[in-house]
Each structure stands twice: as C-alpha cells, then as structure tokens.
Amino acid sequence: MTVTAPDRTNRLAITRAGGQLITDYWEKLFTARDEGKQIVWYNGGALNPIFQAAGVAWCHGEAFSARLAAQQMEGPAQLAGAEYGYSSELCSYSRTHLGCSVLTVQGEGDGSGVVGMHDQKELAARLPRPDFFVNNYAGCSTGQQWDEVSYRVFGKEVPIFNVSHPFLWGNKPDAGYLKGEEWDAASKYVADQLRELISWLEFQTGRPFDWDALSESMFYIKQAAELRREGLDLCKQKPAPATFWDWIASVAPINFLPGDQALVDYFAGVRDEIQGRIDTGVQAVEGEKYRIYFDGIMNWNKLGFLSRKFAEHGASVVAGRYIQNAFWQEPQLLNPSDPLLGMAQHYLLCPTNHGTRTLDHLTLKDCADYQVDGIAFHSTRTCRAFTGPQRLLAASAEKNLGIPSMFFEGDVADASFYKDEILESRLAAMLEVIDVRRERGSM
C-alpha cells in the first residue's frame, strides 16, 4: 500500500492570480492572427517590451516548451522532433520547440498553426506560425543555434534577427559582477544591436517604432522588478515565508507578460502576501528544519512534486540561481526614459552567461544571505549551460561555507531523465549530513 506523506507546503495564494494572467496572455497569443497581428517567435532574454512597443504578438520559445512540459503536453512535439531526427540528448526545450516547428511546417490545412494532431484545441496545436524570429540568447551556444535551425526548418522563408552576446568570462583584472571594462563594452555592444533590432522591426512591421510605448512598458517592468526584489529579500526571514517554488510560479509574469499596471499589481500582491505572512508568523513549509538552495534550470514536469518532496522532509527551498540571478534582477540598472542599455545589461546577466568565478561569487553570497544549510543541484540532463559549473560550485560551497550538496538527475522538459528514487535517497543523505554537522556544532 502506498502511503502518501502529508503535504507540508503552503504556497502563496496570489500565484493563482498570476496563473490567470498567464492563461489570458496565451489565449491572446493564440488568437493574435485573427486580430491582424504579426507574430514573433523569440528565444533568450526578455525582449517582450520591445515587441510590445512594436505592436507585434510574441511567443517565447522556452516558455512555450516549459508550458507544454508543465501541462504534460510535450509529448506530440517531442515525438515529431524525434521522428525528424533530433536526438533525445538534445536540449529538450529546443527539441520540443523544434518539434512544434516541424508540426507547423508539416501541417495540413491553412498553415496557421500546429496542425495534423487529433485535438486542435490542445495547447500545442494552437501555436500560431511565426512571421519572424528573433534570437536573443546569451550564454548558451545551443540557444543561438536552435533559432538558426528553426529558420531552416521553415525553409529559410521566415526572416530572422540575431542579437549576439559576449560571454561574461572576465579576462581583465578589473572584471567582476556588473563591473569592469568588458562589462561596459559588452553592454554597449548589445544595446547597439537592440537599436538595430528596432530598425529591423520597423521594416518588418512597416510602422515606426513607438519609443514612448517602450519607455512606458519599462516603467512598469522596473516597478514590478523592484517589488519582486523586495519580496525576494523578505524570504531571507527564518522560517521562510515563501519559497523558491512560489517564485518559480512567478517566472512567467516577469519573463514575458506585458509591462503594464497589472504586472505591477501582481508583484505588489506577491510582496504584500509575503509581508503579511511575516507579520502573522505563517511559514511556507510547515516546521521548516532545513534551508536549501536550488541550482539548475527548472524541471517543469515535476514542479508540484518537487516542492512537496522537499517539504516532506522539512526542507524549505529558499533561493536558487534561476530565481535570484535572473529576470530583471537588477532593477537599478533600468532607466525607463532611456531603456536600451539597462535592458541589454539584463540580457547579458542571464545566469548561464557568467564564468564560474562570478557564479561562485553569486552563489556563495546567496547562500550566506539566505542562511542556507545545503544545495540541491538539479543535474539537468540536456542543459549543458546550467550544469557545466555545478561541480565546481558544489566544491566551493563546501570549502568556503561548509555547506554540503546533492545532485539529482532530471531535465527541463523531458520527464524520462528524472529518477524519483535517486532524488529521495540523495536528499535524505544530504539532510543527514546536515544533522550530523549540527550535532557536532560545525553548522
């Protein structure tokens, strides 16, 4: 007989409102063609404010793959990709999305969406075909190549624009997080390309770009990002009032929803709910015993399961690279009246675009700030960008902070790489190490 452990999670209620905003956004995208809108497929950093100001509808490739995986609807696209020849070892975001491209191109009918599947109402079946692509991938070479391949799958008939991002390696002695000659040069280079992108969009849309609309959108995004940051800082409280999983539920809003008052209201709601919990002593995980840092890109198929699994052991996942160091995370860099430089800088600040030296600095800082007891590394099978530095980060956390870590296998959008027993046994082993160290007084 399977005994189900009691659910010790206490998720933020406000994320339900976020869920509705996201549903509304997708609905609008699926009907954008009917409203006479052009549609752009893009990958990488959040270019949506630019698309919003250009008056086009936007579909973020990774977000679409993540959504399919979160709803357990990735199967048809991945099968189509596999049949076309993509190896199962290829980044599952890219092969899910490329699978959608293959289905779209192969589709019968009016060619306006992913067709040829039995249920046209399903999410995967409703993605409208792109009018153009924009690639904005920093850090991971796969991200850039993926859109080039999409361009080829569509027979080179859909125009494409690439924004290139130098990897923030840090060659020069003055190099560091948000500083140094290389940072300044890279920021300017990307900002210049954004200007080129805007001219290109003017050509594609046949309309002048609305700079005021961009400023307005960035005005709201900056506010939302500041509120998000305030909320994140509140989670340093012990016990934690909200967890990494709550923030994961808020990734979509900050990553691709339109910059408007609704976005600001949402993040004000998140911040306020967290503050309310602190005021009333409500914990995110009942009986928090351990505080864990999560490193790795999200395992979208297993989101709810993971949050319950950690909570079962009294482990509150309080922070993680994908949240603390991503998504308009440095709002002080944003200047709505002259937005391009700050936007470019955020694209460069993708958490896979730093050398290990900087990542180590960020991880150690987060672990200290959030009083973390251990790190869970999601060894994301098909995402080499996230996993590359993980072993080095684990060694450094042990050496510099005396923090143990564990690795568990999984993937962004392919559940077949996930092994429940491994997670369970490794998590238990790490928590035991923490217990032993606490008994010895070394933690």
Next chain:
Amino acid sequence: MTVPAMERLVRAARDTRGYVAAWRAAHPDGKVLGVMPMNFPRELAHAAGLLPVIVPDDQEPVTEGRALLPEFYCGFTRNLADQVATGRLDLYDAVFMADHCIQLVGAADVARQLQPETPVFFGMLATSLSDAWAGQKVAEMMNTFREEVEALSGSKVTDESLRASIAAYNADRRALRQIFDERTAGSTAWAPTELQDLVASAMVMDPVEHLALLELARAEKVGQPRDERVRVHLSGHMCHAPRRELLQVIEDSGALVVDDDLWTGRRFLSTDVDEVLEPMEAIGHWYTSRNGNLPCPTRVQHDADWDTWLVESTERSGAEAVIHLMPKFCEPHMLLYPELRKRLDAEGIAQLLIETEHEGIPLEAFRTRVEALVERVLRKRPAYA
C-alpha cells in the same frame, strides 16, 4: 639513425607532450600556447614567437575529470577536464579560446578554476556571421588577441612577422590540401588514419618544420588508383579526432574513404589567410570566410549550408554514401543533423549515423552497420559498374 619523416609526423600527432618537450628544449625561452579548437588564428601567436598547439583529445580514459564535468558533456570536453584534473594540461603556459560552444566553455572554465596560475583567455569571436557588424567585431577581437599574445610572449607582432607566419601556415595547409584533393580525385595513396596523423601533427607542430617533413613523407608515397570498394565521405566530428580504430573498421568493412569534412581533416584545411590584404585584415577575413567555405554547425550563417556543401562534395569525390560521425552529446551537430539527413535523403545519397564515444566504442556493432551500408550501396550500383 634518422627517423623517417612519416614516423616523426605520427609521433608529433600522437605524442603532443613529447613534441612540446623537444620544442622547449630547442627554445628554452619560448612559450607554448594551448589553443582550443576550432577558430583561434594560430598565425597571430606564431608571429609573437609562441608555439600554438591545438589542444587535442589525448585519448586517455576520463578518470578524475569525472568529478568536474557532467557525464553528458561531449567526450572531448570531458577529456579536457581530465587533462586538467590530472595535471596533463600543465603542458601549456597559457590557454586561448575563441569559440563559444557552451561545452567547451565549461571545460575551459574547469581549467581556469583549477589551474589559476595558467592564464585562460577567452575572446569570443562573433558566431552570428550574417550580421552586418560581424566583420567589425571580429576585427576588434583579432586586435585583442594580438595584444594578448604580445603580452604573453613579451614580443611585438609586427606586420612583417605576421606576414611570415601567415605564409608559413598557408604553405603547410596548401600542401596538406593537395593531398586531400588527390584523394578526392581518385588516389588511395594515404589511409584515413595516415591523413589524420598528417593533420593532427600540423595542429601541434611549427608549420615550417611540419611542411619540411610533409614534403619528405609525400616523396615516399606512391599513389594507387581506387578499387571497387564503396566510396564514402566521412562527415562531422567537431573539435577532435575520431578514434583510429573506427577509421580502420570503416575501411575494413568494404568502404573506401574518398573525402571528408572532419575537423582533423578537410575542415581544418578549408581556408588560407589572404596574403594580399593587410595582415590583420586578412586574419579577420580568414575567420569570416571559412564558414562559407566549409559550413560548421557551431556558427550561424544563413547563406552557408552544410547540407549543400555535402552534396556538392560527394559530386566532386564520387562518394556513394555519407557516414556521419557524431561525437555523443555534441549539441551543434545534433541540431544540424536532421537538415543533413533530409537533404541527403532527397538527393538519394545513402547515409549512416555513427555516434562516437570517448571510451568504449562498440567497434563490432559499428562494423556490422558499416557492412550493411556497403551492402545497401552495392545493391544500388548499376550491374555493369
């Protein structure tokens, strides 16, 4: 006793450490630069008096490196991590890199973290080559490389020294390319493993020394016409050499390799540096043009099509089949492969995908698959052929 030229080339190809030790003995003040594949312009480093060695997969099993990079990184990068972990990468005074395959970046980062005394310089050359600003960005990065190699060697790269290095590498490349062209035209004088040794030694050696030995080795070779074996083209295998045993199995299974686009083959030789242009301009031009000459899946260039190149190449060489050699987990290759497959299918060219691994390649299984490919092609041959 003098060692025959070919044997010296083979030794340099297979024992980088030995060659570097000998070079250091002859150049006590000289520095050796480890160059990560596939696009760093060695001419610049050579002109500064350095010995630029393209860091090879040294074919040792991955042991301690396992703890540094995930097992789903390509074999080459895991081997690099192992070279770091076991001190084998200390062969180089510095490591330079121009390519941004994320797996290669991961391996270089391991080197930088674990060997802090060795400078690991990463200057990312623009990868999106269709952009109007790509040429300018490449030129800027080439100037940065020039400054960095000067700082490392303590000597200036003059236009004169750069011209001389360009001429030396061009001459060596040309001589190698001639051998490859002869194979395309029908000669079977060189076995695939020998050609691999010729190129791999060029990746390690000083070009003048390499060319002298190459000329001697060539003089000893007698060209043979093709026999009736099935003519195949070997494609892919970025950044490092396929196992020699695998090349042997392919030819032992009734196939004859008539051309390739391997990194340790034609890909390495695809482009010379223009000797008419100003030398720094020529170096930039070399990089931006070579992807057009032989498209690489690690670059993004809308008008450069590896599939078209492959089809045209089989027409030049008379190849009847293409064998894709894909290093397991090589993401750039995984992404482009379906486009290649689709095009070759459309052209009716037989093909086989072999996924190679750093360790434990199942040679007998590969033999069976190559034999099946050979059978398939033979059945398609016209009766009178």
